Amino acid sequence: MVAALAYPLAAVTGIGAKATAHAMEQKTDILRTAMPAETSYLYAPDGKTILTMFYEEYRQYTKLSDMSPHIQQAIVAAEDNRFYQHHGVDPKGVARAFVANARSSGVSQGASTLTMQYVRMALRDSAKTPKEVQEATQQTSLRKVREMRMALDIEKELTKEQIMERYLNSAYFGHRAYGIHAAAQIFFSKTPATLTPVEAATLAGLVKSPSAYDPISSDQKEATGRRNYVLDRMAQLGYLSPDAAAAARAEPIRTRVTSPANDCASIDKRYQSWGFACDYVKNWWSAQPAFGENRLERMDKLRRGGYRIVLSLDPKVQAAAEKNVGAKENVGSPFANGIVVAEPGTGRVKAMAVNRNYSLDLSENGPSSNPEASPNVKANYPNTVAPLLGGGSLPGYQAGSTFKMFPMLAALDAGMTLSTAFDSPHRYHSQVYDGWSPSNASGAMTGRQTMWSGFGKSVNTYFVWLEEQVGADRAVHMAEQLGLRWRTDVDREHASPAKAKKWGAFTLGVSDATPLEMANAYAAVAADGRYCEAIPVNSITNRDGTPATYRTASGIEREVAKPRCRQVVSADAARAATDAARCPTGDTPAKGSCGGWSTADSVRGTVGRPVAGKTGTTDSTRSAWFVGYTPELAAASFISDPDNPFNAVGDGQSQIPIQAVANTLKEALKGKPVRQFTPPSDAIVG
Structure with missing residues (x-):
């Protein structure tokens, strides 16, 4: 024993x-x-x-x-x-x-x-x-x-x-x-x-x-x-x-049960619309090597690491965005009207809003408008957790003429001037793009154009010609440098080095893009050509209170939540592009002439301060876009049917993104000092 x-x-x-x-x-x-x-805790921008x-x-x-x-x-x-x-x-x-x-x-x-x-x-x-x-x-x-x-x-x-x-x-x-x-x-x-x-x-x-x-x-x-x-x-x-x-x-046992929130669908109803930004945080986190070697490791870190994450949304900007995306299209519409607002110089996302409820409950959703979908498939309205604004697996939406910014930047950065002129016909027969013959949306666009007037009126034939001069592959590369990614097999094939030179339709926005990408790309132009990766947080701290960090390829330790920026085009080229981009909005450029009319000439009056931007529509107006920016903020808005890209929005709805951006910028900047764009140099004006 x-x-x-x-x-x-x-x-x-x-x-x-x-x-x-x-x-x-x-x-x-x-x-x-x-x-x-x-x-791990996700905090509002107040950090509390x-x-x-x-x-x-x-x-x-x-x-x-x-x-x-x-x-x-x-x-x-x-x-x-x-x-x-x-x-x-x-x-x-x-x-x-x-x-x-x-x-x-x-x-x-x-x-x-x-x-x-x-x-x-x-x-x-x-x-x-x-x-x-x-x-x-x-x-x-x-x-x-x-x-x-x-x-x-x-x-x-x-x-x-x-x-x-x-x-x-x-x-x-x-x-x-x-x-x-x-x-x-x-x-x-x-x-x-x-x-x-x-x-x-x-x-x-x-x-x-x-x-x-x-x-x-x-x-x-x-x-x-x-x-x-x-x-x-x-x-x-x-x-x-x-x-x-x-x-x-x-004594009896008296419990008082609390069910703690978990994940984005559990956000308090007061901040329910912030679920889309929360979802983007997760997608962004899963792509950060600082948190693991693969997506599974990174998400495991998020759920087990005890991090304190402060969201970058600005409550004032977010409130304006939410108000304006629901002003013309309600949550019960098959058309999604969304907006993303980014901060030039940091890449921080200041607002993400769409006319949808962020919810896992799809039981009362409407039927899909896609004829190829199963009858049992629910559409993503009024409830959805789909990343309609970017940062997820969805490819986005054809962005139309908002893509004209990329060949213009490539041309300016290659040494061409704003005064570069071309007698733009109504229909242009390209010798570079295998006889492709694009035309303008209106006969009023025919005539001699410069970058100012060509951009302001959105003259297709001018920009196809301009793209030929600089090379479509350079325009594609410019878009890539400004954060665009090709998510469909068709786009990846056209953007490949072997075929990019022949992708003439690129300048007309036939590729898919997300509002997040477009807001951030235009934010780089507002920041004098300095592109900053999109980032949805102000800070990330470890459980011990120290900032979460990573090591760069050169061995430098940096905070994960700090802006990551690089100069993509020269400051002068970006300022010149902004000067031309003031024409679509009804603003007055510092150096040239817009040629008398523009595609969104109400924007300057609504915003009430210097503003630049670009409209975009696709064939049959299946989707409509507007990307606008001031020195402080850049916003991209779209309207489209995410369930069926062939369900056309129609010309009558093309003003919705314009109004959403203009009113959001107006309300977000109310009470703040008016800042001016820096004019380009005389050398790049020509």
């Missing part, structure tokens, strides 16, 4: 320990610094308002000093009453468990101390493969021996208080509550610091079996019995007086 009782303890320092010593030393090293998975959370295990690490003494006492009473006497392994507990298990011919008692339990939880949390998870949790004698050995080692490295803190931040209490912060929130809607003895005993009782003693889903009989056992043990250990314990036993 003595030998049998002694075997588990001997194994710790004897045969078992020698067999696995090296592996256990490595794991012990991991446990010294191991931190459990922690919830929580919009939603991302987690697999709802947990927020809490210091021991921020926990009620009652929960510390209750967990000792429930799980390990000799915690402060033993050194990681309790010989009395091992012997008692051995005898009990021998009598029952099974496993009726364990001998796990709080330290051993922490070791098991920490190994599970740090496991990187299913095999490691199994090794950490499987019911075997070898696992128990390893836990004992590692518990002894951990107690040499950490104080009892440190072990208690880590334990209470790792334990699972049920209802997806990992750690005492989550448990206090979910079961009682309070912080760990304010837990009463009754509440602490209830939570401590859950650790043994969260489902069996659940006070929320059951009739509370088992939960009350378990709680009372813990209260009695607290009294026996001197944590409660007999009278206090008796009074506590007499």
Whole structure:
């Protein structure tokens, strides 16, 4: 009997320990610094308002000093009453468990101390493969021996208080509550610091079996019995007086359940429309190498890394955007009217709005207008989580003449001037693009044009000719440098080095693009040719409060949330493009003449300050666009049917994006000083 009782303890320092010593030393090293998975929080731009959370295990690490003494006492009473006497392994507990298990011919008692339990939880949390998870949790004698050995080692490295803190931040209490912060929130809607003895005993009782003693889903009989056992043990250990314990036993369990938000669909209704920006944060995050080698690793980091993420949206700009995209097209329309606003010089996204509800509930959605779709397929209105504004897997929408900016920038950057003139016919027979013969939208566009008038009137034949002079491949490359990506097989084929030179229709916007891309591309022009990658956040901090960083290819450490910018075209070329881009809006360029009329001449009067931009429509007006910018903001708006690109918007709706951008810029900039565009040099004017 003595030998049998002694075997588990001997194994710790004897045969078992020698067999696995090296592996256990490595794991012990991991446990010294191991931190459990922690919830990441997405904040509004004020850095205080929580919009939603991302987690697999709802947990927020809490210091021991921020926990009620009652929960510390209750967990000792429930799980390990000799915690402060033993050194990681309790010989009395091992012997008692051995005898009990021998009598029952099974496993009726364990001998796990709080330290051993922490070791098991920490190994599970740090496991990187299913095999490691199994090794950490499987019911075997070898696992128990390893836990004992590692518990002894951990107690040499950490104080009892440190072990208690880590334990209470790792334990699972049920209802997806990992750690005492989550448990206090979910079961009682309070912080760990304010837990009463009754509440602490209830939570401590859950650790043994969260489902069996659940006070929320059951009739509370088992939960009350378990709680009372813990209260009695607290009294026996001197944590409660007999009278206090008796009074506590007499109280019913009063839960006050909180269901914590998780992911973008859980955003509070006050910020429901911000779900599209939240969704973009996730898509953007999944593409950041700073958070892992692949998408799965990066999303795992988001849900387990304990990050604090502050959204870049500007509430004033967002409110203006939301108001104006719903002004002409309601959420029940098959046509999506969306807008994205970006900040020149930083790339930060200031608004993302579309006439849709961000929701997973598609039950009441309208039928798809695509004749090729199954009758059971629902359209994406009024509810959707589809990335209609960009940043996801959808290719976007043909952007029409907004693409004329790219050959114009390429031409200006190659040394051509704004005064470059061409007698533009109504129909142009291209000798470069294999006899292709594009025409203008109106006979009024026929005649001699410059970049100012050609851009202002959106003269197709002028820009096809201009693209021939500079090379379609250069125009395509310019768009790529300004952030556009080709998401369809057709676009990728045309943009390939072998075929880009012959992609004459590129300047007419036959490629798909997203509002996010177009707003950011035009923002680069507003920023004197300095392109900044689109970024949906103001800051990202690690769980320890330090900024999240990454290393560049040259080894420089940079913050993930800082703007990433590069000069794509010369400042003078960008300023010249802006001068021409003032013509479509009814504004007056600094150097040249717009030729008498423009495609969106109401914009300048609406915005009430210097503004540039470009309209865009596709064949049969299946989609319509307007991209406009001031020195402070760039906005791109579209209207199209995302479910069926052949469902034409029609000419009558082409003003909707123009009005959406103009009114959004007006309201967003109200009360701010009027800034002027910097004029181009005389050399590039010509």
